[in-house]
């Protein structure tokens with residue numbers, strides 16, 4: 111079978127905020143026959159994937175790490191390699207994923223302070239400045255889109271505050287739910303680290319932890335006082351591997367997920383080399399998002415993000431109609447062949463989440479957004495006992 115003949119099986123429309131719907135080409139690439147991870151055939155596929163990963167965040171100089179694992183491994187990589195035990199980390203917490211980042215940092219011995227936003231709100235930059243003045247932080251972390259709330263935090267004012275008050279502090283972006291759906295200009299904005307994963311906006315199957323590290327942050331890593339207290343997650347082991355593949359040879363530390371790299375490579379080709387530019391893709395995400403959010407508002411559903419300008423473009427989080435639980439909403443969607451997500455964290459029953467990432471937002475001919483809106487109308491009507 112060739113890639114032109116391959117079509118994925120009919121299935122329910124998956125519109126949770128990751129994993130997402132992927133193209134037939136990506137799935138076909140995943141079905142690549144077995145090849146050696148150190149073969150001449152595979153090396154350029156890995157090398158190009160490293161280079162194209164940079165392109166997605168408009169970086170020329172960052173060091174990408176592509177390592178088997180889910181997005182969560184990014185927290186481990188950052189905590190183990192950039193923060194030494196006893197050093198301070200400041201977590202700007204806009205939901206569930208901020209809690210997890212803090213947890214992970216503490217696991218590796220960091221002293222973690224959090225600035226916790228109210229549910230659905232962003233962190234106040236003035237508070238960040240105040241915290242930065244109070245002590246020396248090794249890193250500040252920002253969750254670009256907290257997938258639990260759909261809150262979008264602009265990292266730029268935070269980077270500006272850090273540069274002004276504490277220029278040596280590294281700024282880390284958790285971009286797991288934002289890379290490829292929200293604009294991120296790593297070099298221009300001065301981000302030190304971006305962590306993401308394969309299965310959300312990047313449009314590949316789950317299983318790859320993707321981390322980009324600025325030259326400045328690599329220097330911080332290289333001048334650590336103590337050794338890294340992780341084995342698999344240590345950049346000391348992975349840095350030579352990433353450099354080898356990029357320069358056209360292979361090196362071995364642990365077996366890369368060969369087939370997933372083929373799939374990710376195909377997805378990157380579609381993201382960075384297709385006739386649609388990244389900028390156009392961001393616009394299409396904003397457009398899809400605008401349509402879903404407008405339809406929800408028309409139905410009287412309130413968004414979780416309190417400030418409409420601080421809501422994600424790749425997903426929507428909506429409070430349930432009064433007296434309805436998110437599990438009911440999800441099963442009514444499911445009945446109609448559409449898979450959405452409930453809430454996450456302590457308020458999980460009160461709201462639900464719809465993803466409109468990747469081809470669902472960008473390939474209008476699929477009609478995914480139309481279908482989401484139509485089904486949302488039907489579901490709200492059924493849940494509230496009105497006819498659609």
Ligand SMILES: *Cc1c(COP(=O)(O)O)cnc(C)c1O
Pocket residue numbers: 128180181182183207253255256257284285286287307
């Ligand atoms: C999904 C997600 C993670 C965790 O990624 P996994 O692949 O589930 O391990 C971390 N941060 C954010 C913002 C996410 O959306």
